[in-house]
Amino acid sequence: MGRELQKSKNKSSIPKQRQKGPSKKKILQNPIIAKHWNQKETLSQNYRRLGLTARLNHATGGQEKTIALLGLNDAKSSRADIAADSTANALNIVSKAPQSIEVEELEVERDPETGAILRVIGQKETAPNPLNDPLNELEDDDDVEEWNGFAMVPEKREGEQVNPVIQQLEEAARNGARKAPRTQSQREAEWVEGLVSKYGDDYDRMARDRKLNPMQQTAADIKKRVKKWRASQA
Template sequence: MGRELQKRKNRAKVPKLKKKRKLLRNGDKKINVLGNQLIADNWNKNETLIQNYRRLGLTTRLNAPTGGVERPHGVDAVAADKLTSDSLHITGTTTAPNGNTLFDPEEVQVERDPETGKILRVISGHNQEEDDEIEVAGQKVKRSNPLSDPINDIENGVTSLHKKAGLGTSSTSASEFVRQLEMRALQEEEAVKKRRPRQQSKREEEWVEKLIARHGDNVLAMVRDRKLNPMQQSEGDIRRRVRIYKERRSA
C-alpha cells in the first residue's frame, strides 16, 4: 500500500518543497562569500575563490596549503613561489619573504591608557628619542620602523617581489581594497557606538520598583518571590535590571 501511495505522489503535479542545504557535501558550513557589498562589487566570476581573494589582498585560510599552489604566469619559478606564499598563512617557519627573521622576541615598554588599558604606544627602550633615531653616515636620521614591526619587513618584501614581477598595480589595488574594508569596519563600529542603548519600559520600571519596595537590595529574595517574579528571572538578570533602574533614577 505504501508503495502505491508513493507512486501516486511521484506522478502528482504538485511541486515538492525542497529545503535548502546549509551544508556542503563534505559537511562544512556553506558561506556566502558575496555577503559583503565591497567584495561583491569587485568579484570576478571567471576566477576561483582563492584567485579573487588573492587579487583583493585577502586570504581564504590561515593555515598554509599542504598541496600544490597555482603559479602566476609570466614569472620564473623562484619569484612565483614567493608570490604565492601568503604572509598571513601560519607555517612552521619564522622567516619573512625577504629572508629576515619574522619574530625576534624581546622585552619592550608600553604606554597604556589608564582608563581602558589599551596600548597607546610601544617604547622600544628606555630612551624614546634614541630608539626612534639611528646614525647613518655620521648623521642621525629617523628610523623607518621604530617599533621593529615584522609586518613592515613582510610588506617590503612582498612589494619588491611584485615590482620585479611587474605586478605593482595589482598590489596597489589590493591595498586600496583592504583600506576600504577597514574604513567600512570603522564606520560600522562608530554606528554601533552611537546606537541608543535599550531603555526600560514603564511596566518594567513599575515591576522593579515593586521588587525593591518589598525586598530592598536582597536580590536572592526577589528571585524566590513567586508572586512578583512568576517568570523566574535569574539572579543576574534581576540584578542588572535593578542596577539600570537605580542609575536612571539617580541621573
C-alpha cells in the first residue's frame, strides 16, 4: 500500500515542498549596520544585538525565548526556572532555612527585677508576613511625590553603557550628507528641447502630442520640466 501511495505522489503535479535554508539577507544600505552584521544570526537577532528593533509594533508569530530574555538562572531569584522580577518569584514561599544569618546589635529594655526583655528600642515594628507578600510593607503615604510627566525621567541613566552602534547611527543622522538635487538627463533635455522648438510655450498642445509625448505627461509636468531645462540653459 505504501508503495502505491509513493507512486501517486511521484506522479502528482503538485511541487514538493522543500525546506528553505537559513536566510542570507544582509543589510548593505547602511555601512554602519553592514560593518557589525553577523551572517550567522537572523535579522531580529542582529537588530537586538545592535540595540535596534526590526519593527515598531510587536513581533507577530511569537518571539524567540532565550534564557537571558526570560531572566532564568538568576542568582537573585528563589528558583532557577523563574525570573527574579516575576510575580511567581515574589509570591514564592522559600521553605529552606537561610544559609547565613546577619548579626545585629539592638538596644533592649529589661525588667529590673526579673531581667526579662520588655521591649526592643529603636526597632521598626513590621507586620507578620508568612507568605512573603511584596505589598505587605507598603503603606499609604500622602506625602509621596506624584509623577510630574516626562520631566522626572532622566535622559541618560548614570553608569549606563552607551551602545557604540547607536552612537554612530545618531552621529550619522545628525551630520548626514544631504542628497544632491536631481538634474535632467541628456535624453530628457533633448526631449524637452524638441517640444519647445515645435510648440513654444503651448503646454496643452505638448501634452496632446502622442508622438512627441508618448508617456502622456500632463501640461503641468511638462511646464515644470521646461522651466528646469531653461534654467540649465541660462
